Amino acid sequence: MNSITAKDIKKAGLALALPAIVFILIYALAPQRFGFYNLPILLQQAIAPAILAWGLCFQLKVGHWDFSVGAVFLLSAIVGGNLALMLGLGVIGTIILCSMVGLVLGVITGGIYTALKIPSIIVTIGMMLILESISLKVFRGRVFFPSEMTYLGKFPYNVIVGLVIFAITYIMYNYLILGFQVRAVGNSPPIAKLCGINTNKVKFMCFGIAGLYSGFYAFMSIGLTGYVRSTTNMQSMGIIFSAIITAFIALSLERIVNLIIGVYIGSVTIQMVKVGMIAINLPAILQEVIIAVFLLVIMGWSLNSDVIKKSILRLKIRKTSTTIK
Amino acid sequence: MKKILIWLMIFTISVSLVFVGIGCKTTTAEETTAEETTAEETTAEETTAEETTAEETTVIDVPAKKVGIIIWGVEDTLSAAVKRNLDAAAEVLNVELVYATGDFDSESQLIAAENLIAAEVDAIMLSPMDDSVVPRIAEKCADANVALILFFRDINDPAIAAETEKIPNYLGYTLESEVKAGKDMIATFSKNGAKNVGLITMAPGFTVTDKRKIGFEEGIKEYGLNQLAEVVVAMADATSGLGAKDGIENFIATFGDEMDCIAMAFGEASAVSARAVIENSGKVGQIQVGTLDSFEGMATAFQKGIFTFMGSGTYTDPLFSFIVLFNYLHGTPLTDGKVELTQNYIYAKSYEEVLDFIKYIDNKDIIIYSPDEIKQMAKLYNPDFTLEDLKKIMADYSIEDVKSRLQ
Numbered sequence: 001m002n003s004i005t006a007k008d009i010k011k012a013g014l015a016l017a018l019p020a021i022v023f024i025l026i027y028a029l030a031p032q033r034f035g036f037y038n039l040p041i042l043l044q045q046a047i048a049p050a051i052l053a054w055g056l057c058f059q060l061k062v063g064h065w066d067f068s069v070g071a072v073f074l075l076s077a078i079v080g081g082n083l084a085l086m087l088g089l090g091v092i093g094t095i096i097l098c099s100m101v102g103l104v105l106g107v108i109t110g111g112i113y114t115a116l117k118i119p120s121i122i123v124t125i126g127m128m129l130i131l132e133s134i135s136l137k138v139f140r141g142r143v144f145f146p147s148e149m150t151y152l153g154k155f156p157y158n159v160i161v162g163l164v165i166f167a168i169t170y171i172m173y174n175y176l177i178l179g180f181q182v183r184a185v186g187n188s189p190p191i192a193k194l195c196g197i198n199t200n201k202v203k204f205m206c207f208g209i210a211g212l213y214s215g216f217y218a219f220m221s222i223g224l225t226g227y228v229r230s231t232t233n234m235q236s237m238g239i240i241f242s243a244i245i246t247a248f249i250a251l252s253l254e255r256i257v258n259l260i261i262g263v264y265i266g267s268v269t270i271q272m273v274k275v276g277m278i279a280i281n282l283p284a285i286l287q288e289v290i291i292a293v294f295l296l297v298i299m300g301w302s303l304n305s306d307v308i309k310k311s312i313l314r315l316k317i318r319k320t321s322t323t324i325k
Numbered sequence: 326m327k328k329i330l331i332w333l334m335i336f337t338i339s340v341s342l343v344f345v346g347i348g349c350k351t352t353t354a355e356e357t358t359a360e361e362t363t364a365e366e367t368t369a370e371e372t373t374a375e376e377t378t379a380e381e382t383t384v385i386d387v388p389a390k391k392v393g394i395i396i397w398g399v400e401d402t403l404s405a406a407v408k409r410n411l412d413a414a415a416e417v418l419n420v421e422l423v424y425a426t427g428d429f430d431s432e433s434q435l436i437a438a439e440n441l442i443a444a445e446v447d448a449i450m451l452s453p454m455d456d457s458v459v460p461r462i463a464e465k466c467a468d469a470n471v472a473l474i475l476f477f478r479d480i481n482d483p484a485i486a487a488e489t490e491k492i493p494n495y496l497g498y499t500l501e502s503e504v505k506a507g508k509d510m511i512a513t514f515s516k517n518g519a520k521n522v523g524l525i526t527m528a529p530g531f532t533v534t535d536k537r538k539i540g541f542e543e544g545i546k547e548y549g550l551n552q553l554a555e556v557v558v559a560m561a562d563a564t565s566g567l568g569a570k571d572g573i574e575n576f577i578a579t580f581g582d583e584m585d586c587i588a589m590a591f592g593e594a595s596a597v598s599a600r601a602v603i604e605n606s607g608k609v610g611q612i613q614v615g616t617l618d619s620f621e622g623m624a625t626a627f628q629k630g631i632f633t634f635m636g637s638g639t640y641t642d643p644l645f646s647f648i649v650l651f652n653y654l655h656g657t658p659l660t661d662g663k664v665e666l667t668q669n670y671i672y673a674k675s676y677e678e679v680l681d682f683i684k685y686i687d688n689k690d691i692i693i694y695s696p697d698e699i700k701q702m703a704k705l706y707n708p709d710f711t712l713e714d715l716k717k718i719m720a721d722y723s724i725e726d727v728k729s730r731l732q
Contacts, residue, residue: 033579033580034579037578038575038578038579041574041575041578045571045574048567077565136398136400137400140400141400141401144597144621144622146622147600147601147604147622147625150601153601154605221565221567224567224570224598224601225565225566225567225570225594225597225598225601226597226598226601226622227565227566227593227594227597227598227620227621228565228594229401229565229593229594232398232427232429233427233429235560238559238560239565241559271571274556274571274575275575275578275579278554278555278556278572278575278576278579279554279579281553281554281555283555287556287557288528288557
């Protein structure tokens with residue numbers, strides 16, 4: 001059995017440095033309004049966006065842009081949730097049906113992508129428009145659960161669901177052949193192909209996974225609010241905004257922490273930033289700017305960290321040589 | 326294994342499609358809240374004016390007209406109610422309505438207007454997404470001798486408004502007083518003893534919520550409340566309510582007992598979330614919430630004292646624009662100038678008022694004005710009808726007004 005090394009501890013520390021720095025910064029700016037008491041809620045709020053981001057990660061890893069996950073989520077919630085209510089299947093039925101519908105929609109999108117060989121961005125935008133229109137028509141375009149059926153969003157059920165989905169995702173990404181194949185295709189599709197990996201099959205399956213996780217997000221969302229309604233005009237893209245940012249943060253942290261863990265860390269960090277803006281009472285107009293700037297700083301640091309390290313090293317060498325003189 | 330997976334996929338898709346088909350065709354009651362059965366039961370989708378009143382509806386030989394309506398959709402609660410009431414009025418007044426829906430930007434709305442003009446409409450009713458499209462559509466209408474009137478919106482930009490008002494055939498607008506509604510919500514909170522408010526608003530750029538926010542801010546200043554924080558929710562978050570849910574949870578975590586009221590610039594999913602959060606956090610009775618949209622489960626929310634203010638029911642706004650338009654088209658305009666009509670919201674501030682709202686306003690089986698009442702608004706039937714009479718009808722519009730006319 002591998003023992004935890006000092007390197008592992010250092011990596012864990014580095015990964016947690018990001019939310020820690022944000023926490024300290026917000027606390028310094030608004031000590032009366034922010035503290036450790038915010039953490040329990042933050043950790044729970046981070047679960048739902050992390051679920052969607054986990055599914056998106058598989059897509060981003062193989063080089064896909066998937067703008068349809070928001071529309072898949074809407075249709076999964078509306079169809080799955082209403083079917084469960086209609087058939088009297090309760091919360092368990094909702095979980096199964098939402099997941100199934102999400103999976104099917106993801107598979108359909110993947111099938112279209114594979115068959116027609118159109119870039120993923122075009123396929124998913126097309127599917128988004130189609131699915132949004134369908135979501136408007138079926139079951140009057142919304143699902144409403146009575147409050148006694150929305151306990152999935154409450155503690156400890158939300159945490160249990162989050163842990164189960166985390167475990168599934170972690171095992172799938174790190175221990176199953178699919179996970180290895182996803183990483184191989186993501187690193188270099190031609191080399192993966194040369195190694196005998198069916199890259200088209202892997203990409204197709206990533207669509208299915210993204211759809212499945214949109215289904216997970218659907219029943220989680222129903223559990224949290226009890227209500228989901230359709231939207232049109234590409235507004236479902238806005239639903240996945242937080243998940244995309246979270247996924248990008250996780251990809252930035254991938255060098256120091258496992259991607260799946262990184263997603264949750266990213267989600268917690270984003271939620272912390274949102275709370276921080278409330279605590280500091282930041283004007284509304286700046287709130288979206290702050291989130292975008294935060295993302296740019298993280299991505300910029302991650303992608304240019306080698307350059308930054310080399311510059312710092314050069315400065316140190318110059319200083320040392322000056323001292324020696 | 327592959328074959329099993331393929332067959333499983335085919336089976337799953339087939340079953341899902343069958344159920345989706347069932348879902349599309351379902352017209353029987355399937356709502357889940359018990360206390361709102363009067364509003365939630367679904368009967369036949371279309372109800373004509375004749376089914377709600379005892380009088381026979383006879384159409385006098387009124388020359389037929391054709392009116393195009395550019396609106397975002399006709400399926401959501403608000404637009405479905407708009408369509409229901411407009412269709413009933415159009416049937417009485419021998420007007421053919423052509424709906425152009427699904428256009429959410431200026432260019433699409435301009436194209437929709439061009440298509441309607443090509444379809445030889447006599448007039449266009451427009452709910453513009455942006456000020457800039459109004460003069461462009463007005464010019465096209467003027468060139469084609471088609472009348473134009475706005476509903477649900479005015480023109481915010483003074484320069485654009487001035488330019489548009491010079492264009493012939495542009496008749497004016499009907500608009501809710503969003504600013505007043507926002508202010509009245511804060512006034513209600515203040516009357517109930519609240520001191521510290523949190524705002525849930527939408528990203529700037531959407532005129533309706535922008536104006537509601539102005540109303541909140543004016544109300545906060547006038548009634549001496551203290552704004553503790555604001556959460557801006559993206560338009561997309563309004564579909565699931567997660568943005569509002571997280572925002573209110575963070576309000577509670579950050580401000581504890583200090584925050585005693587929350588003003589929401591929009592409702593539906595976000596209001597449903599708000600109710601769930603307040604209930605789950607044990608803050609019922611400590612934080613009062615207000616919204617400017619109706620929402621599922623609102624009766625329960627008021628009964629438990631979670632919500633203390635709801636403003637909605639402005640379904641008749643387009644109807645009043647339609648009345649102005651109809652009179653103009655038949656050579657009997659209500660005014661020589663442009664109309665600037667203000668539609669008041671219907672407020673519900675208690676459980677009983679919400680039940681009345683659901684029964685009399687938010688009810689698919691009710692047409693707000695009977696065929697005879699619609700005819701009385703047309704100078705062809707009632708030569709003495711004036712713009713002032715129309716304004717009085719609009720000012721009288723309330724739950725009590727609808728109740729008294731239906732009973």
